[in-house]
Amino acid sequence: MIDALNQLFSYQFMQNAFLAGTTAAVLAGIVGYFVVLRGEAFAGHTLAIVGFPGAAGAILFGLPQLLGLAVLCTASGLGIGVLGRGAVRDRRAESAAIGTIQAFLLALGFLFVSLYKGLLEGVNSILFGTFLGITREQALLLLVIAVVSLAALMVIGRPLLYVSVDEPAAAAAGVPVRALSIGFLVLLGLAIASTALITGALLVFALLVMPAAAANQLVVRPGPAMVVSVALALATVWTGLTISYFTDLPIGFLVTVIGFVIYVTARLVRRLGRA
Amino acid sequence: MDVLNGMFAHEFMRNALLASTGIALAAGLAGYFLVLRGQVFAADALSHVAFTGGVAALAFGVNELLGLIVATVLAAVILNSLAVSSRAGDVEIGVLFALILGLGVLFISIYVSGHSTSNSQGGVGVLFGSVFGISSGQARTAVLVSIGAVTCLLVIARPLLYASVDAAAAAAQGIRVGVLGGAFLVVVAVVASEAVQVTGALLILGLMATPAAVARNLTTRPYVGMALSAGIALVATWSGLTLSYVAPTLPPSFAMMAVLFGLYLLATGTVTIVRTSTRTRVKPSPVIGE
Numbered sequence: 235m236i237d238a239l240n241q242l243f244s245y246q247f248m249q250n251a252f253l254a255g256t257t258a259a260v261l262a263g264i265v266g267y268f269v270v271l272r273g274e275a276f277a278g279h280t281l282a283i284v285g286f287p288g289a290a291g292a293i294l295f296g297l298p299q300l301l302g303l304a305v306l307c308t309a310s311g312l313g314i315g316v317l318g319r320g321a322v323r324d325r326r327a328e329s330a331a332i333g334t335i336q337a338f339l340l341a342l343g344f345l346f347v348s349l350y351k352g353l354l355e356g357v358n359s360i361l362f363g364t365f366l367g368i369t370r371e372q373a374l375l376l377l378v379i380a381v382v383s384l385a386a387l388m389v390i391g392r393p394l395l396y397v398s399v400d401e402p403a404a405a406a407a408g409v410p411v412r413a414l415s416i417g418f419l420v421l422l423g424l425a426i427a428s429t430a431l432i433t434g435a436l437l438v439f440a441l442l443v444m445p446a447a448a449a450n451q452l453v454v455r456p457g458p459a460m461v462v463s464v465a466l467a468l469a470t471v472w473t474g475l476t477i478s479y480f481t482d483l484p485i486g487f488l489v490t491v492i493g494f495v496i497y498v499t500a501r502l503v504r505r506l507g508r509a
Numbered sequence: 510m511d512v513l514n515g516m517f518a519h520e521f522m523r524n525a526l527l528a529s530t531g532i533a534l535a536a537g538l539a540g541y542f543l544v545l546r547g548q549v550f551a552a553d554a555l556s557h558v559a560f561t562g563g564v565a566a567l568a569f570g571v572n573e574l575l576g577l578i579v580a581t582v583l584a585a586v587i588l589n590s591l592a593v594s595s596r597a598g599d600v601e602i603g604v605l606f607a608l609i610l611g612l613g614v615l616f617i618s619i620y621v622s623g624h625s626t627s628n629s630q631g632g633v634g635v636l637f638g639s640v641f642g643i644s645s646g647q648a649r650t651a652v653l654v655s656i657g658a659v660t661c662l663l664v665i666a667r668p669l670l671y672a673s674v675d676a677a678a679a680a681a682q683g684i685r686v687g688v689l690g691g692a693f694l695v696v697v698a699v700v701a702s703e704a705v706q707v708t709g710a711l712l713i714l715g716l717m718a719t720p721a722a723v724a725r726n727l728t729t730r731p732y733v734g735m736a737l738s739a740g741i742a743l744v745a746t747w748s749g750l751t752l753s754y755v756a757p758t759l760p761p762s763f764a765m766m767a768v769l770f771g772l773y774l775l776a777t778g779t780v781t782i783v784r785t786s787t788r789t790r791v792k793p794s795p796v797i798g799e
Contacts, residue, residue, distance in 0.1 A: 275603045276550075329549040330722035334773050336553075337715025341766035344637045344709075348760050357633050362614040437614070439607035447600050484618045490611025497604055 242479055251365035251432075254373040255471040258428045259441055261380040263464030264387065265425035266446030267456070268418060272398045275443050277314060277419065281426045283336050284310045286435040287343035288427075289360045294350040299360075300372050303427035303435075304379060311423030315416035362486035363434030365475060376428050383424045390417055395456055432471065437486045441467050444493030448500035466496050516754050524648040525640045525761070529707050529746040531655030533716065535700045537742030538662050540717035541735045542693060544725060546673045549718050551588055551694065555701050557606050558584040560710035561613035562702075563635035568620040574650065577705055581698035589691040638709035638762040640750065651703050658700050661692075669693055670731050707746065708762045716742055719769040726776040745769045 242248055269278050285303045292302025347357050359367065387394075397404040397414050405411045429438045445466035453459040474488040516522050543552050562580025566573040617632040634642070643651070662669075672679040672686045680686045697717075704713045724737035749765030759767075 270600060273600075275600050279603065326544055326547045326549075327722065327725070329547060330544045330718045330725070331777075333549045333553065333714045333718035334722055334770065337712050337719065338766050338770040340711045341637075341715065341763040344712075344760055345763040348763075349758065357636065358614075358617060361636070362610075362617070434614075436610050437607055439603050440611070443600060443603055444607070447604065482618075484614045487611045487615040487618070490607050490614075494604065494608045494611075 238480070242476065246370070247366060247368070248475070248479060250368045250370055250373045251475055252472070254368045254376050255365065255432050255475055256468060257373070257376045257380045258432050259445075259467035259471040260464050261383055261425045262429045262438075262441040263445055263449075263467035264384065264460050265422055266442040266467070267449065267460045267463045268394060268398060269422065269442060270446045270450050271395075271456075272418070274419075274422070275439070278422060278426060278438065278442055280314070280332060280336060281307050281311055281419075281423055282430055282435050282438040284339055285427060285430045285438075286360060287339050287346060289430070289435065290343045290346035290350070290356075293356065293360075294346045298372060298375070300375055300379075300427065300431055303430055304424060307423035307427040307430075308420050309423070311419035311421075312416065315419040359434065361434045361436045362484065363430075363432055363437055363489070365432060365478065365485050368431065372431065376431065379424055379428055383421050386417070387421055390414060394418055432485065433489055434486050437490055440486075440489040440493040441470060444490075444497045445470060448497045451497075451500040451504045470496065512755060513751075516751065520645070521641050521643070522750070522754060524643045524645050525750055526747065528643045528648040528651035529640060529750060530743060531652040532700070532704050532707050533742040533746040534739045535655040535658040535662070536704050536713070536716045537720040537739035538659055538735055539697050539700050540719075540721040540742070541724060541731075541738040542662070542669060542673065543697065543717055544721040545670075545731075546690075546693075548694075549714070551585075552697060552701065552717050553714050554588060554602065554606055555581050555584055555694075555698055556710050556713040557610055557613075559701050559705050559713065560635055561609050561616065563705055563710060564613050564616040564620060564632055567632070567635065568616040574647075574702060577702035578699060581702050582695055585694040585698035586691065589687075589694050634709070635705060636709050636711050637760065638705070638707055638712065640707045640761045641753075643706055647706065651706065654699060654703050658696050658703075661696050665689060665692060666732075666735070708765060712762050712766055715766045715769055716746070719773050720745065723769075723772050723776040726780045741769075741772060745772065 243252070269275060284306050288302040288304075288306030289299045290302075291306075292299050343360075344357070347360075350356075393404070393409045394414050394417075396407075397409055397411050401411060425442065426438050429441045433440050446463045448466055449459045449463035453462050470489050470492045473492055474485055477483060477488050478485045517526075540552075543549055559577055559581050562577045563573055565571075565580070566576025569576075620632065668679065668684050669689055671682070672684055672689050676686050701713050701717075704716055708716050720738045720741035721734075723741050724734045727737060728734050745765050745768045748768050750761055752764040752768070753759050753761035756764075
C-alpha cells in the first residue's frame with residue numbers, strides 16, 4: 235500500500251496533478267458553497283461551456299490552456315454580471331438566448347479544435363478532463379489564481395454571504411449588492427477555469443456543485459459548511475486521481491461518480507438524521 | 510452555380526442534405542414549442558442524455574440510433590414525471606446531468622480502448638455531428654422519422670398551444686395537460702436522437718432553440734411562428750452544409766451554428782432597434798432552471 239503510494243508520487247506528472255487538483259478543489263469547494271447558496275448553478279454551467287472555446291482557442295494559438303480558460307470564463311462572468319438578467323425581455327426569451335449562445339460557443343470551440351490538426355483527440359480532454367498533461371507551470375499558475383481569488387473572497391466574503399442569504403435586507407443596510415454580484419461572478423469564472431483544467435469544461439459540477447451541495451445538506455452554519463465542502467472536494471479529487479492512476483479509468487468519470495455518491499450519501503444522512 | 514452542381518454530384522452530400530432537411534424541419538417545429546413552453550433546458554438535458562446514449566451504443570456495439578432513442582425517450586419520461594410530481598431545483602438537475610455526462614466519458618474510454626486509436630474520433634462525431642458520413646439508408650430513416658415527428662407535432666399542435674399558453678384553462682376544458690406534455694417531450698427526444706447525426710449531441714440546442722428564438726422575434730402569431738421556425742432551421746442547415754462544402758476547413762455543424770447565430774443577432778438587433786422607442790424596462794425575473 236505504502237509502496238504503491240510512493241510509486242504514485244514518484245512521477246512528476248502525478249505530483250503536478252495532485253498539486254493542481256488540490257488547489258482546484260480548495261477553490262471550488264469554497265466558491266461552490268456560494269454558488270449553491272445563491273442558486274447560480276446554471277450560471278456556472280454556462281461559464282464552464284465558455285471555457286471550451288477558451289481552452290481550444292488558446293491551444294490553437296499556442297497559449298497556455300489555463301490562460302484561455304481563465305480569460306474567457308472571467309470575461310463572460312463579467313458579461314453576465316454587467317448585462318444582468320433583466321437585459322432580455324422575459325424568461326423564455328432569455329433561456330432561448332442562453333441556449334443559442336451556448337450552442338454557438340460550443341461550435342466555436344469545435345472549429346478551433348478542428349483547425350488545430352491533430353487535436354481531435356484533445357476534444358475529450360478539454361471537455362471531460364485529464365490529469366496527464368498538467369505541467370508544473372500550469373500547476374503553479376493555478377496556485378497563484380487560487381490564492382488571489384481566495385484573498386478577494388475573504389475581503390468580500392461577509393457582505394457576499396449577507397447578500398446571498400437576504401438580498402433586500404443587505405441592500406437596505408447599504409451593502410453594494412450589484413457590485414458584489416458582479417465581483418462574485420468574476421471569481422466564479424476563475425474558479426471554473428481552475429476546475430475545468432482537471433474535470434474538463436463539461437464536468438465542473440463534480441467539484442464545484444456536488445461537494446458544496448452535499449456540505450449544505452450536512453452543515454447549516456456557513457463557516458463549517460465551507461470547511462466540509464472543501465474537505466469533500468479534496469476527497470473527491472484525491473480519490474479520483476488515485477483510482478484513475480491505478481485503473482486507467484477516465485478522471486472525469488471518476489470525479490463525477492465520487493461526487494455523486496457523496497451527494498446522495500449526504501442527502502440520505504440528512505434524511506435519517508431528521509427521522 | 511458550378512460549385513452547386515458539383516455539390517449535388519456527391520452522394521454523401523445528397524444524403525447529408527436529405528437527412529438535414531427532414532431533421533431541420535422537425536427540430537425547428539419542436540423548438541418553437543420548447544421555447545413557448547419554457548422547456549429549452551429540458552431539451553439541453555435530453556441532448557446530454559443523447560450524448561451518453563450515443564457513446565454507450567458505440568461502446569457496446571449496439572445500433573447507434575436505437576441506443577439514442579431508448580436513452581432519450583426514457584429520459585424524457587423521467588423528466589416529465591419529475592416536473593409533474595416535484596419541483597426539482599437546479600442543483601438536483603445539474604448533479605444528475607453531470608453524472609450522466611460522466612458515464613458518457615466512461616463509455617468513450619471503453620470505446621476508444623476497444624478500437625485502437627484509429628476509431629477514437631467516434632466520440633467526437635457523437636458530440637459534434639458527422640453529417641457528411643450519413644449513409645443513404647440513414648438518410649432515409651431520418652426522413653421517415655422526421656415525417657413522423659412533424660405529423661405528431663401538427664396533430665397535437667392546437668391543444669399543445671392551448672396548454673402551453675394557459676395550462677389551467679386547458680385542463681378545465683378537459684385537455685390532459687400532463688399526458689400532452691409527456692407526449693411532446695417524447696417527440697422532442699426522438700427528434701433529438703436523429704439530430705445527433707447532423708449537429709452532434711452538444712449542438713442540438715442550437716438547431717432547436719435558435720430558429721424558434723428568431724421566429725418569436727419576428728412574429729407573435731403561433732402558426733406563422735412555427736412555419737418560420739422550421740424554415741429558418743432549414744435555411745441554416747442548407748447554408749451550413751453549402752458553406753462547409755465550399756470551405757472544407759469549416760466543420761458542417763459549426764457552419765450551421767454560425768449561420769443560426771448570425772440570424773439570431775440580426776433578428777434581435779432589428780427588433781431591438783424597432784422597439785427601442787416604445788420599450789419599457791421590465792423588472793428582471795429570477796431564473797429557474799439553466
